[in-house]
Amino acid sequence: MNDYIVxxxxxVHAELKTRTKMFCDSRNDPDEKRPxxxxxxxxxxxxxxxxVINKEAVRHVLKVGLAVGGTLxxxxxxxxxxxxxxxIPKGYQISQYKYxxxxxxxxxxxxxxxxxxxxxxxxxxxxxxxxxLVNYNRAGVPLMELVTEPVIHSxxxxxxxxxxxxxxxxxxxxxxxxxxxxxxRVEANISISKDPEKFGTxxxxxxxxxxxxxxxxxxxxVARHMEVLESGxxxxxxxxxxxxxxxxxxxxxxKEDSHDYRYFPDPDLPKLYISHIPEFQAGxxxxxxxxxxxxxxxxxxxxFELKDEDVEIFVGTPxxxxxxxxxxxxxxxxxxxxxLASNYITSDLLGLVKKNPIAWEQKPIEHKSFAALIKMIGExxxxxxxxxxxxxxxxTEGGDPAKIAEERGLLQKNDTGELTIIIQKIxxxxxxxxxxxxxxxxxxxxxxxxxxxxxxxxxxxxxMLKEIFKNSLQ
Numbered sequence: 001m002n003d004y005i006v007x008x009x010x011x012v013h014a015e016l017k018t019r020t021k022m023f024c025d026s027r028n029d030p031d032e033k034r035p036x037x038x039x040x041x042x043x044x045x046x047x048x049x050x051x052v053i054n055k056e057a058v059r060h061v062l063k064v065g066l067a068v069g070g071t072l073x074x075x076x077x078x079x080x081x082x083x084x085x086x087x088i089p090k091g092y093q094i095s096q097y098k099y100x101x102x103x104x105x106x107x108x109x110x111x112x113x114x115x116x117x118x119x120x121x122x123x124x125x126x127x128x129x130x131x132x133l134v135n136y137n138r139a140g141v142p143l144m145e146l147v148t149e150p151v152i153h154s155x156x157x158x159x160x161x162x163x164x165x166x167x168x169x170x171x172x173x174x175x176x177x178x179x180x181x182x183x184x185r186v187e188a189n190i191s192i193s194k195d196p197e198k199f200g201t202x203x204x205x206x207x208x209x210x211x212x213x214x215x216x217x218x219x220x221x222v223a224r225h226m227e228v229l230e231s232g233x234x235x236x237x238x239x240x241x242x243x244x245x246x247x248x249x250x251x252x253x254x255k256e257d258s259h260d261y262r263y264f265p266d267p268d269l270p271k272l273y274i275s276h277i278p279e280f281q282a283g284x285x286x287x288x289x290x291x292x293x294x295x296x297x298x299x300x301x302x303x304f305e306l307k308d309e310d311v312e313i314f315v316g317t318p319x320x321x322x323x324x325x326x327x328x329x330x331x332x333x334x335x336x337x338x339x340l341a342s343n344y345i346t347s348d349l350l351g352l353v354k355k356n357p358i359a360w361e362q363k364p365i366e367h368k369s370f371a372a373l374i375k376m377i378g379e380x381x382x383x384x385x386x387x388x389x390x391x392x393x394x395x396t397e398g399g400d401p402a403k404i405a406e407e408r409g410l411l412q413k414n415d416t417g418e419l420t421i422i423i424q425k426i427x428x429x430x431x432x433x434x435x436x437x438x439x440x441x442x443x444x445x446x447x448x449x450x451x452x453x454x455x456x457x458x459x460x461x462x463x464m465l466k467e468i469f470k471n472s473l474q
Contacts, residue, residue, distance in 0.1 A: 003194055004192040004193065004194055004222075004225075004226060004229075005153070005192065005193050005194065005195075005196055006153050006154065006190070006191075006192050006222050007150045007151075007152075007153065007190070007191050007192070007193070007199055007200070008150065008152040008153065008154075008155075008157075008158050008188055008189065008190050008218060009147070009148050009149060009150035009151075009152065009188075009189040010146075010147075010148045010152065010158060010161065010162065010186060010187065010188055010189070011145060011146070011147050011148075011186075011187040011189070011204075012145070012146045012147075012162065012165060012184065012185070012186050012187070013120075013143055013144070013145050013184065013185045013187075014143070014144045014146070014165075014169055014175050014177050014183065014184045014185075015028075015030065015120060015138075015141050015142065015143055015144075015175055015177075015182075015183045015184070016056075016057050016060045016061075016141075016142040016143070016144055016174055016175050017060070017173065017174055017175050017176060018054055018056045018057050018060070018142050019056070020054060021038075021043055021054070021119070021140040021141050021142065022051075022053075022054050022057055022094070022117070022118075022119040022120075022140055022141065022142040022143070023042060023043070023051030023052060023053065023054065023094060023119060023140060023269075024040050024042035024043045024051065024052070024140060025040065025042075026038045026039055026040045026042070026043050026140065028141050028142070029137070030138075030141075030176075030178075030181055030182075030183055032137050035133075035135040035136075035137065036135055036136050036137060037137065038137045039136045039137065039139070042140075043089070043119075043136070043139050043140030044089045044136060044139070045089040045090030045091070050268050051094065051266075051268055051269060053078070053269060053270075053272075054142055057117060057142035058101065058117060058272070058280070059279065059280065059285070060142070060144070060172070060174035060175070061101045061102060061115055061116070061117045061144050061174075062101060062102070062274070062280055062285055063172050063174060063285050063289055064102070064115055064144065064146075064168065064169070064172060064174060065101060065102030065105060065115050066282055066285050066286065066289070067168060067172060067289065067292055068102075068105035068106060068107045068112060068115075068168075069104075069105045069106055070102040070103060070104045070105030070112060070115060071102065071103045071104050071105075072101070072102060072274060072280075072282070073099060073100065073101050073102065073103070073272075073274055074273060074274055074275050075099055075271065075272070075273055075274075076096065076099045076100065076101050076271070076272045076274065077096070077098075077099050077265050077266075077269070077271045077272065078094050078095070078096055078117075078118075078265070078266045078269045079094070079095055079096055079097040079098070079263045079264060079265055079266060080092040080093070080094060080095075080263065080264055080265075080266050081093045081094075081095040081097070081118075081261045081263055082261055082262045082263075083260075083261055085121070086122075086124060086132070086134050087121040087122035087123060087124050087134050087136075087139065088121050088122070088139070089122065089136060089139055093118060093119060093121065094118060094119050094266055094269070095116065095117075095118035095119070095145075095263075096116035096117060096118060097258070097263040098263075100114040100115065100116035101115060101116055101117055101274075102114060102115035102116070107161065107164060107165060107168065108160060108161045108164040108165075110148050110149070110151060110152060110157075110161050111148065111149040111151050112146065112147070112148055112149065113147040113148060113149050114146075114147050115144060115145070115146045115147075116144075116145055117142065117143070117144060117145075118143050118145060119139070119140045119141065119142070119143060120138050120139065120140065120141040120142075120143040121138065121139055122134050122135055122136040122137070122138055122139035123135045123137070123138050123182075138182075144174075144175070146165065148161070150189065150191075150199065154218075155214070155215040155216075155218035155219045155222075156215065158186075158188060158214055158215070158218055159211050159214050159215045162184075162186050162211060162214055163211060163316075164293065165177075165184075166179075166184060167293045167315070167316065168292065168293060169184075170318065171290065171291070171292060171293050171318065172289060172290075179209050179210050179211070180209065180210065182209060185207050185208065185209055186208040186209075186214050187204055187205065187206050187207065187208065188204070188205045188208065188214065188217065188218050188221075189202050189203070189204050190202070190203050190204075190205065190218060190221045190222065190225070191203070191225070192222060192225045192226065192229070200225065200229075200235070201225075201234075201235035201236065201237055202237055203221060203225070203235065203236075203237065203238055203239075203240060204238075204239045204240065205217045205218070205221060205239075205240050205241070205242055205249055206239055206240070206241060206242075206252070207241070207242070208242055213242055213244060216242075216247055217242045217249060220247065220248060220249055221240070221249055224249070236254065237254065238251055238252070238253065238254050239251075239252045239253050239254070240252055293315055296314075296315050296321065297311055297312075297315045300314060300315065303333075304328075304335070304338050304339070304342070305335060305339070306338075306339065306342050307342075309346070310342045310343070310346045313345075313346050313350070314342075320345065320350075323345070323364070323367070324341065324342065324345055326367045327341050327345070327367045327370050327371050327374075328341050328371070329367075329371075330371060331371070331374075334378075336378060337374055337375065337378050340374050340377055340378060341370070341371070341374045344370075344373075344374065344377075344387070344391065348388055348391055349365070349370075349391065349395070352391070352392060352395045356395075356396075359395060359396060360395070363398065365391075365394045365395060365398070366398075369394055369398070369399070369400065369401060370391075370394070372400070372401050372402065373387060373390060373391060373394065373401040376401060376402065376405065380461065381405070381411055382405060382410065382411065383460070383461060383462060385453070386405065386410040386411075389408075389410060390404050390405060390410060419456075419460060419464060419465065419468055420468055420472070422455050422456065422460075423448075423465065423468050423469055423472055424472065425455075426448055426451045426455065427448070427469075427472060427473070430447075430448065430451070433447055433448060434448075434473060437473055438473065445466070445469060445470070448469050449462060449465050449466055449469065453465070
């Protein structure tokens with residue numbers, strides 16, 4: 001069964017961050033809890049109303065297109081996509097068909113077909129009893145749809161792509177793309193075939209609202225397809241939903257083709273000639289795009305020589321990347337200090353935040369305090385244990401790391417004379433361990449070093465302890 005070729009194409013919908021909806025002045029507010037308050041005659045499709053294009057939404061999609069290396073349209077238009085469903089008040093959705101804003105491009109190694117702009121639908125609620133309710137607050141919200149080529153071959157590759165797209169939308173500040181809020185929804189078109197020249201029967205799984213759901217749904221469908229084909233059955237081209245509780249897909253309807261929607265140009269909206277609009281030119285768009293995720297990833301690896309896992313934390317969570325860069329600003333490009341800072345943020349500080357996130361939200365550790373702590377470690381004034389203890393104090397209480405170290409006796413002891421006295425006492429108290437070391441059991445030396453750290457309350461330099469112990473036992 002492993003000789004099947006899995007082919008996946010993704011369609012990703014992402015709500016765009018704008019003040020108002022796509023074709024009217026109703027508020028675009030994904031956090032509104034009250035139903036049907038951000039609506040007006042235009043987005044509700046009342047007779048005689050006319051839509052007006054949201055310029056900022058168009059600009060957002062063009063920025064995405066520029067970032068992925070796509071071709072920005074010169075001519076573009078909006079079309080009516082005709083189908084009946086209760087959450088579409090007009091009886092059609094304004095979308096784009098033949099002339100999308102962006103064609104082609106590539107993201108995370110995956111070739112793109114198109115990126116276009118449309119309006120979102122309302123939200124149907126089916127859990128109130130033996131009837132359904134519709135909330136139209138979301139109806140008409142600007143919605144970017146990105147379609148990939150069918151070039152993805154595994155669930156993990158699909159998830160990696162979706163995560164990179166979410167990151168890009170956040171870096172460009174065109175959308176928050178929170179899957180749990182429905183601001184980004186992934187649909188996967190899946191087929192399997194043993195013939196590399198032919199696709200199998202395509203099945204679409206709709207509205208996957210978490211990265212875990214994307215991975216699990218694709219894996220389930222691939223296994224289902226194989227089971228059906230191996231048992232001699234045939235697959236139907238259809239649309240399926242995802243049951244999060246059962247972790248299975250279920251049939252919803254037969255898969256539509258584009259001609260089923262009876263697309264035609266919307267007669268109420270003007271055609272757009274992008275080259276005639278100065279603020280839509282590539283130069284104008286690039287001015288406020290900032291650093292893209294893959295550029296930052298490359299810079300962190302090249303300039304700072306950080307571990308890949310550290311880089312992904314800083315790139316994947318821009319707020320941590322900003323904190324890291326502010327922290328190392330006065331290290332004068334000292335690679336040793338920069339790597340130390342990276343290690344302490346990604347392991348120790350993030351560990352503290354995970355245990356007590358509220359403390360970080362209320363009062364993060366000041367950059368200068370953390371930088372001072374890193375410098376003390378770099379100057380061998382603190383060992384690892386003491387540094388971790390001071391960091392924990394800074395996290396809960398704040399303060400000056402140098403003062404904390406002095407008041408609590410955490411400064412690393414590098415005085416050879418003082419350490420020699422402590423070491424000699426430990427040697428005198430542990431003759432059996434000393435005998436094992438002299439007999440060639442090197443591992444026993446770690447016990448004595450541990451005793452030395454205990455005697456100095458963790459403030460001794462462990463490397464210096466090791467050297468003095470060796471010299472004293474010769």
